[in-house]
Amino acid sequence: MVTISLDSVTVSLNTRKVLSKVSADLTAGTLIGIIGPNGAGKSTLVRAMLGLVPVSAGQVVVDGEPIASILPKALARKLAYLPQGQTVHWPLTVERLIALGRLPYLSPFSRIGPSDADAIENAIARADVGHLRQRDATQLSGGERARALLARALAVGATGLIVDEPLASLDPGHQIDVMEILAGEARKGSLVLAVLHDLTLAARYCDRLIVMDQGKLVADGTPAAVLTADLLRSVYGVEAFVDRTSDALMVIPMRRTTL
Amino acid sequence: MLFLNRPSEVGTQPPRAAFLMPSLVLLLLLAAGLSVAIGPVRLDAERLLAALGLHGDRIAHAIVIDLRLPRMMAAALVGAMLGLSGGVLQGYLRNPLAEPSVLGASNAAALGAVIALYFGLSELHAAVLPILAIVAALGALALLFMLSGRSESPLTLILAGIAVSTLAGAGISLALNLSPNPFAAMEIMTWLLGSVENRTFSHVWIALPCVGIGAFLLAGCGQPLDALSLGEDAARSMGVDLARLRLRILAGVAIGVGGAVAVSGAIGFVGLIVPHLMRPFTDRSPSAVLLPSMVAGAVLLLLADVLVRVAPTTNELKLGVVTAFLGVPVFLVHLMRERRLW
Numbered sequence: 001m002v003t004i005s006l007d008s009v010t011v012s013l014n015t016r017k018v019l020s021k022v023s024a025d026l027t028a029g030t031l032i033g034i035i036g037p038n039g040a041g042k043s044t045l046v047r048a049m050l051g052l053v054p055v056s057a058g059q060v061v062v063d064g065e066p067i068a069s070i071l072p073k074a075l076a077r078k079l080a081y082l083p084q085g086q087t088v089h090w091p092l093t094v095e096r097l098i099a100l101g102r103l104p105y106l107s108p109f110s111r112i113g114p115s116d117a118d119a120i121e122n123a124i125a126r127a128d129v130g131h132l133r134q135r136d137a138t139q140l141s142g143g144e145r146a147r148a149l150l151a152r153a154l155a156v157g158a159t160g161l162i163v164d165e166p167l168a169s170l171d172p173g174h175q176i177d178v179m180e181i182l183a184g185e186a187r188k189g190s191l192v193l194a195v196l197h198d199l200t201l202a203a204r205y206c207d208r209l210i211v212m213d214q215g216k217l218v219a220d221g222t223p224a225a226v227l228t229a230d231l232l233r234s235v236y237g238v239e240a241f242v243d244r245t246s247d248a249l250m251v252i253p254m255r256r257t258t259l
Numbered sequence: 260m261l262f263l264n265r266p267s268e269v270g271t272q273p274p275r276a277a278f279l280m281p282s283l284v285l286l287l288l289l290a291a292g293l294s295v296a297i298g299p300v301r302l303d304a305e306r307l308l309a310a311l312g313l314h315g316d317r318i319a320h321a322i323v324i325d326l327r328l329p330r331m332m333a334a335a336l337v338g339a340m341l342g343l344s345g346g347v348l349q350g351y352l353r354n355p356l357a358e359p360s361v362l363g364a365s366n367a368a369a370l371g372a373v374i375a376l377y378f379g380l381s382e383l384h385a386a387v388l389p390i391l392a393i394v395a396a397l398g399a400l401a402l403l404f405m406l407s408g409r410s411e412s413p414l415t416l417i418l419a420g421i422a423v424s425t426l427a428g429a430g431i432s433l434a435l436n437l438s439p440n441p442f443a444a445m446e447i448m449t450w451l452l453g454s455v456e457n458r459t460f461s462h463v464w465i466a467l468p469c470v471g472i473g474a475f476l477l478a479g480c481g482q483p484l485d486a487l488s489l490g491e492d493a494a495r496s497m498g499v500d501l502a503r504l505r506l507r508i509l510a511g512v513a514i515g516v517g518g519a520v521a522v523s524g525a526i527g528f529v530g531l532i533v534p535h536l537m538r539p540f541t542d543r544s545p546s547a548v549l550l551p552s553m554v555a556g557a558v559l560l561l562l563a564d565v566l567v568r569v570a571p572t573t574n575e576l577k578l579g580v581v582t583a584f585l586g587v588p589v590f591l592v593h594l595m596r597e598r599r600l601w
Contacts, residue, residue: 047492050495050496052492052495052496071498072495072498072499072500073498074498075498076496076497076498077498079496080496081492081493081496082493083489083490083492083493083496085490087489087490087493088488088489089353089487089488089489089490090353090488090543090544090545091543092488092542092543092544093542096542096543096544097489100485100486100488100489100497100544101497103482103485103486103497103498103499104497104498106482108479108481108482109479109481149489152489156497
């Protein structure tokens with residue numbers, strides 16, 4: 001079980017502060033949504049948790065150890081990451097693509113072994129991409145590729161899963177599928193962090209939401225506590241209708257706030 | 260679409276991949292055999308084998324042991340190094356047009372050799388020219404590091420490589436421009452065309468350690484290169500140290516290709532086309548292309564070198580010329596595939 005603590009994490013890129021003093025304790029067994037407008041620092045926040053951007057002040061602690069003191073391969077086995085953007089550079093088959101998720105376990109020159117094969121099969125089943133196995137990953141539709149890449153991240157078998165905009169270019173059915181997969185991972189005891197834009201899906205599936213705005217953490221709590229009309233107005237600049245009548249909270253952005 | 264649902268062993272390679280390496284090794288042995296057996300002087304099998312067993316007549320011994328054997332080894336070493344580094348660079352830069360010359364190593368090595376020829380230093384000892392070429396390749400590596408800095412993007416590396424390569428190219432042109440007489444210019448031009456003709460064992464002993472070190476550094480890059488096919492962030496999240504990978508690749512290419520070019524002169528296109536020829540026979544991941552490209556590079560250069568010996572021309576064709584002519588059709592096929600014409 002993995003835990004991540006952020007202790008007033010500050011990240012500056014080219015003297016511009018992208019994150020300022022973000023603190024949070026992220027515990028296993030929860031699906032945590034990270035929401036906020038474009039450019040709010042959501043991706044930088046998750047990249048800082050993975051040690052992919054240098055932290056200029058504060059620190060990121062994974063399982064009680066400062067991230068800088070954890071070996072890259074060891075960190076790679078704790079935290080799997082699905083970056084934004086669906087990058088696949090060579091026409092690999094989906095199966096081969098998913099097998100890349102086992103790289104943190106392979107010593108140089110060694111091949112995929114039986115335990116790796118199990119993890120790969122498992123990931124293929126969970127992401128429901130069995131029918132795509134032999135297809136070229138570069139020739140898939142956007143939605144199919146998103147699921148194949150999610151399966152690659154699942155194949156790592158890490159207890160921490162960090163996904164950046166996993167719902168981009170998915171149809172409503174597959175959006176629900178992906179959220180179900182993420183929620184399922186969390187129920188099994190993983191720590192799952194997802195950068196999301198769909199507030200209604202975030203509200204329905206996430207146990208906790210972290211709201212970022214201009215590099216600062218502005219709200220952190222259960223979806224019902226966080227998603228208020230006031231917050232949506234101040235963070236996104238939209239007037240939104242928040243429906244709390246049914247058991248699942250619904251957020252419908254209506255129009256831009258007129259200043 | 261029944262076959263799509265067939266449960267298959269994960270991580271296994273397509274069936275033809277299993278035959279790839281054995282067939283390539285067989286081809287390598289065949290090409291090496293041809294390279295020793297064929298030449299302007301006809302030797303029958305008996306004299307050939309006797310010479311190889313070191314109890315042949317003096318003429319056969321001179322032809323086989325002193326001329327053909329080092330020539331064969333030089334061609335194989337140079338081809339293997341160019342093929343391997345082409346595969347590594349295409350994977351690292353995620354660009355199918357990358358080849359050893361993009362980092363400037365081959366041009367810089369050529370400049371080192373040209374300096375040796377220009378100042379007549381190559382007359383002092385046969386080893387002076389290759390050693391100067393290697394020194395120049397290492398100098399280019401240092402310059403490349405200074406220019407590309409700590410940045411991890413492949414683009415800065417390509418830009419820095421072009422700068423280094425162009426600078427070395429300008430140096431070569433300057434040497435040609437200022438060459439004291441037509442013969443000196445001719446000597447430089449001939450060397451630049453690339454050849455393994457008249458190479459001796461001392462050339463082989465110079466190239467061998469360089470190619471060995473280069474191949475050792477590059478052949479181990481397979482897994483990080485595979486990880487990079489998902490982009491830099493994904494690769495780093497899987498534990499790949501990109502700064503170390505970059506250092507390893509730059510050093511491997513500079514030392515290996517520097518050593519190879521030092522012996523053969525600039526031979527283009529091998530590093531570019533061989534990985535493309537091999538990719539369809541593999542699962543197309545960067546790691547799967549490396550070893551086949553290394554062996555196939557050696558085969559290609561050995562066969563090209565046999566071709567220049569049997570081609571009925573008055574002047575022996577230079578290897579660099581033949582490989583360039585071979586490169587163009589491969590380019591065209593690639594272009595047609597991109598346009599889905601074939």
